[in-house]
Amino acid sequence: MRFLSILVACSLLSGCFGHKIDIDSEPIDRPALNIPEHAPVKMNSVEFLVVTPDNAEDIFQKLKEKSIVPVIFGLSGVYYKNLAVNMELLKQYILYQKEVIKIYKQYYDSEKPIVFKGRIKNG
């Protein structure tokens, strides 16, 4: 009886050995982002008026002749220069960001490395 119990226990335990579960998993590509393109932008025209003590009256007169309300939102020389530099800084920043986006696209759209999928048997 004892021998039979040992035999049954051994046969049950043998089920725990020798079975290997193989999980063959592969990475799945993420769905494409497909960002819609921004519509082209048409900038509104801007015209500066250079106003000096000598031509101020002429300029206001011309504005009246063109039926434009004679008000000038002015900038002194220093602030005009600051504005010009700010615009240039923005332009350079956009150029830089465009290059960064191009590099990201080139890098992540390029061919992916191939991963070894073979399984060595009998170690």
Added chain:
Amino acid sequence: MWYKMFLNPTVLKILGVLIIVVSSIVYVKYTQNQINALTQDNELLQLGIEEQHRVIDSLQNDIQLIIESRDKLSELLIKSNNEITELKEKLYRENQGKQSLEQLAIKKPQLVENIVNKATKDVFDCFESLIDNQECN
């Protein structure tokens, strides 16, 4: 008794030969299996080596791309700084011993106005080009 037949030398010889033959067959079978398994392993390892080479090539390409991109961005930053410096030189003419923009504007307001408006239009055109994925210098 039945085991007495094993004391017979002829039976022993036959048994010995049988054991040798059977063990040889088992050995050959075992060796063939080993050879087959090792051949399969070898094929897989060859495949693995080839794929690893391709992975290494791909990684080297990526590293090359990273180096090129970094160099390109560094160049762009230098170019960008140069352009800003160039603009500042144009705006702050007094630093080069010339008349300041303000003094020039007092003397020739129409000329400065034209220059300023043309420059503004150029900047806006540049923004439009950039947004429309075109080049702008």
